[in-house]
Amino acid sequence: MKFYFAGAIRGGREKLDIYIKINKLLERYGEILDKHVADPNVEKIEKNNSKEEIYNRDINWIKECDVLVAEISTPSLGVGYEISYAENLGKEIICVYDDNINISAMIGGNKNFELINYKNSNDLQNKLEDKLNSLNI
Amino acid sequence: MKFYFAGAIRGGREKLDIYIKINKLLERYGEILDKHVADPNVEKIEKNNSKEEIYNRDINWIKECDVLVAEISTPSLGVGYEISYAENLGKEIICVYDDNINISAMIGGNKNFELINYKNSNDLQNKLEDKLNSLNI
Numbered sequence: 143m144k145f146y147f148a149g150a151i152r153g154g155r156e157k158l159d160i161y162i163k164i165n166k167l168l169e170r171y172g173e174i175l176d177k178h179v180a181d182p183n184v185e186k187i188e189k190n191n192s193k194e195e196i197y198n199r200d201i202n203w204i205k206e207c208d209v210l211v212a213e214i215s216t217p218s219l220g221v222g223y224e225i226s227y228a229e230n231l232g233k234e235i236i237c238v239y240d241d242n243i244n245i246s247a248m249i250g251g252n253k254n255f256e257l258i259n260y261k262n263s264n265d266l267q268n269k270l271e272d273k274l275n276s277l278n279i
Numbered sequence: 280m281k282f283y284f285a286g287a288i289r290g291g292r293e294k295l296d297i298y299i300k301i302n303k304l305l306e307r308y309g310e311i312l313d314k315h316v317a318d319p320n321v322e323k324i325e326k327n328n329s330k331e332e333i334y335n336r337d338i339n340w341i342k343e344c345d346v347l348v349a350e351i352s353t354p355s356l357g358v359g360y361e362i363s364y365a366e367n368l369g370k371e372i373i374c375v376y377d378d379n380i381n382i383s384a385m386i387g388g389n390k391n392f393e394l395i396n397y398k399n400s401n402d403l404q405n406k407l408e409d410k411l412n413s414l415n416i
Contacts, residue, residue: 150354151383152354152381152382152383153354153383154354188384192388193384193387193388194388194390195388196384196385196388197384197385197387197388197389198388200384200385214356216354217287217289217290217291217353217354217355217356218354218355218356218359218383219351219354219355219356219358219359219362219382219383219385219386220359220383220384220385220386221356221359222355222356222357222358222359222360222361222362222363223359223360223362223363223383223385223386224359224363224385225356225359225360225363226359226360226361226362226363226364226367227363227367230363230364230367244289245289245356246288246289246290246355246356246357246360247325247330247333247334247337247357248333248334248337248356248357248360248361249356249357249360250330250334251329251330251331251332251333251334251335252334253331
């Protein structure tokens, strides 16, 4: 399975620990195309790339992936954009979010994809594992 | 001209004054389908709507609009989602943002639409007016 992982970068890194845990889990199921999103040094890693280069690279990875997994607890223009882009390509989409967050209606009210809310990182791990095990990819 | 105005709701209301100014300007050019986004009481107005109702209503307005104008200074899943959705429908898109903000590469690196950065609300007003005057709709 090829994964695209969507997480906030400029929108805020409060959920970085969760991003790292999700990435560790996804690596047991396949390849993460954009591993840098869960890297604490992502802004340093990308500092020599223009925004246009980043955009083109990420769009190509979304086209290439089988499953887009998005952590949506932190508001982010890029994550919202990527979810809609992947939805339009008919990709499998899994959105996970902290139970304490009141998520956007544009994501929470959309019946086209799987939403997983979690109480803590163990709960997330269990629910995401169940979902990944159920995929026929 | 029919406008869809995209601005953060749950992502944060720091730019509400700017949303109101943009809406006043757009009303001189046509109809804003989703006037509630620039209303200080938006969350009260929508409190009896389910997320699914909001999603379906907003998607229908995006389909109906001629131009989507997004204020992208505040990170927002919904705004990112709406921009990609409108882009995919081939809508005219204008994104405006505060000059002090380092915007997402998924928006800033996308060559499919117009980006306007502004120093203050007068600067925004002048630049947005020029852009609206240049549209052939």
